[in-house]
Amino acid sequence: MRVAGALSGLMANRTKFQAIKGTRDLLPPDTELWNRVEQTAREVFGTFGFGEIRSPIFEPTELFARSIGADTDVVGKEMYSFDDRDETSISLRPEATASVCRAYIEHGMHAWPQPLKLYYLGPMFRRERPQKGRYRQFYQIGAEVLETVQPGQGGTKDIPKDAAVDAEVIEMVMTFFARLGLEGAQLQINSIGHAAENCRRGYVQKLKAALEKVKDNLGPDSQRRIATNPLRVLDSKLESEQAIIAGLPKISEHLCEDCAMQYAEVKRQLAMRGVKYAENWRLVRGLDYYMRTTFEITAKGLGSQNAVCGGGRYDGLVELLGGLPTKGIGFAIGEDRLILSLQEAGKGGAAAGRDVFVAWMGEKAQAAAIAATQRLRTAGFRVELPPVEQKFGKALGHADKLSARYALILGEDEVATGLWTVKTLVDGSQAKMSEAEFLEKLRNEVKK
Ligand code: HAM
Numbered sequence: 001m002r003v004a005g006a007l008s009g010l011m012a013n014r015t016k017f018q019a020i021k022g023t024r025d026l027l028p029p030d031t032e033l034w035n036r037v038e039q040t041a042r043e044v045f046g047t048f049g050f051g052e053i054r055s056p057i058f059e060p061t062e063l064f065a066r067s068i069g070a071d072t073d074v075v076g077k078e079m080y081s082f083d084d085r086d087e088t089s090i091s092l093r094p095e096a097t098a099s100v101c102r103a104y105i106e107h108g109m110h111a112w113p114q115p116l117k118l119y120y121l122g123p124m125f126r127r128e129r130p131q132k133g134r135y136r137q138f139y140q141i142g143a144e145v146l147e148t149v150q151p152g153q154g155g156t157k158d159i160p161k162d163a164a165v166d167a168e169v170i171e172m173v174m175t176f177f178a179r180l181g182l183e184g185a186q187l188q189i190n191s192i193g194h195a196a197e198n199c200r201r202g203y204v205q206k207l208k209a210a211l212e213k214v215k216d217n218l219g220p221d222s223q224r225r226i227a228t229n230p231l232r233v234l235d236s237k238l239e240s241e242q243a244i245i246a247g248l249p250k251i252s253e254h255l256c257e258d259c260a261m262q263y264a265e266v267k268r269q270l271a272m273r274g275v276k277y278a279e280n281w282r283l284v285r286g287l288d289y290y291m292r293t294t295f296e297i298t299a300k301g302l303g304s305q306n307a308v309c310g311g312g313r314y315d316g317l318v319e320l321l322g323g324l325p326t327k328g329i330g331f332a333i334g335e336d337r338l339i340l341s342l343q344e345a346g347k348g349g350a351a352a353g354r355d356v357f358v359a360w361m362g363e364k365a366q367a368a369a370i371a372a373t374q375r376l377r378t379a380g381f382r383v384e385l386p387p388v389e390q391k392f393g394k395a396l397g398h399a400d401k402l403s404a405r406y407a408l409i410l411g412e413d414e415v416a417t418g419l420w421t422v423k424t425l426v427d428g429s430q431a432k433m434s435e436a437e438f439l440e441k442l443r444n445e446v447k448k
Contacts, residue, residue, distance in 0.1 A: 022136025069288025133305035167269030301344030353403030
């Protein structure tokens with residue numbers, strides 16, 4: 001019904017379409033940078049032993065509600081949820097950790113070599129207020145390490161191993177950022193302990209009591225969160241709350257022995273790997289599944305939405321979704337923000353254009369131009385072949401507009417002698433050469 005209504009409305013108004021608020025088209029030459037970033041992620045993650053998972057864009061709403069938490073902003077306010085025709089509720093994925101855990105259980109991946117290392121890239125959907133670096137369809141590059149606890153394993157003796165895994169995952173993101181030349185990436189870490197009375201649960205009680213005392217001086221969001229999710233108050237950016245928050249009890253002083261030991265070991269492991277970090281006791285993250293290690297990375301040039309990566313440990317999530325007791329740690333990078341930061345720093349300089357523009361005139365020259373174009377493209381060069389002949393002056397103007405590097409001029413002379421005229425467009429110099437010589441020149445001078 002709604003589709004039919006929209007159709008008749010359209011025919012009446014001839015509506016001009018625009019991308020839906022918070023979504024956007026990614027266009028060339030920017031998409032070259034997107035591809036380079038994604039290619040680099042595949043290469044770097046591959047060197048750490050990660051394989052790619054591609055999960056569906058939509059999943060049962062319940063999967064996200066149970067994983068991320070019903071009281072979180074993401075599930076409570078930001079999901080695109082709708083009833084399918086059989087009336088089951090489905091949601092566009094707001095993140096992919098829940099999907100990866102679902103897939104881990106569904107495909108019996110606990111029986112695969114452990115720990116299992118997976119990465120993903122693709123669009124996520126959250127109905128947030130759009131602003132610079134914040135979109136309703138945005139892209140993440142993420143990775144997860146999952147390991148099902150074997151009988152007789154787990155507990156305190158696993159702490160050094162878990163901490164090494166945490167540190168290696170963080171090292172991998174930092175290596176990726178360094179490979180891209182991202183400047184000013186700053187890593188912040190924290191431990192939020194685990195859900196037990198002698199650890200986070202006890203701390204949250206203390207925090208709640210402290211917050212109740214200062215309630216009247218807090219803004220409406222934080223006041224509401226005292227009841228729903230007191231840890232999130234620590235996340236507040238509200239200027240007037242900063243001094244109050246600074247005086248609140250700190251989780252690092254309330255971690256149980258194992259969690260404290262794990263946190264200390266993560267720091268030691270990071271140092272061993274030469275990964276620089278700052279501790280931030282207010283880093284609690286916005287999703288419920290986290291325990292122990294949490295981290296975020298900020299980058300330059302992004303304004304208020306400067307978190308370019310967030311992640312942490314989520315032991316227990318697979319079990320919560322019906323699987324075996326399983327440990328997990330991972331992260332997701334906001335690709336839109338990563339690209340923005342690279343572009344702001346002048347690292348986005350995608351070399352659009354063509355390597356060669358083939359300027360041809362005459363029927364015989366067209367056949368030669370097509371054959372030359374095919375061979376140059378097979379050799380991997382970007383070649384523009386105009387579909388109809390152009391006067392040489394016009395062709396060179398066209399080549400300039402496309403930022404071509406060389407114009408290959410093919411007229412009757414060139415066809416007859418087999419020697420091509422090659423014009424270098426930046427300096428206007430011109431030379432005659434054979435096809436083999438031109439290919440050699442391209443190989444030497446054009447970076448593929
Ligand atoms: P998250 O912190 O919700 O974590 O998102 C990770 C990153 O995605 C953020 O740091 C940000 O760069 C980007 N991001 C989030 N929302 C938006 C938006 N509306 N527009 C643009 N970028 C955005 C997660 O999603 C977890 N699943 C990460 C994880 C994986 N933890 C463990 N494994």
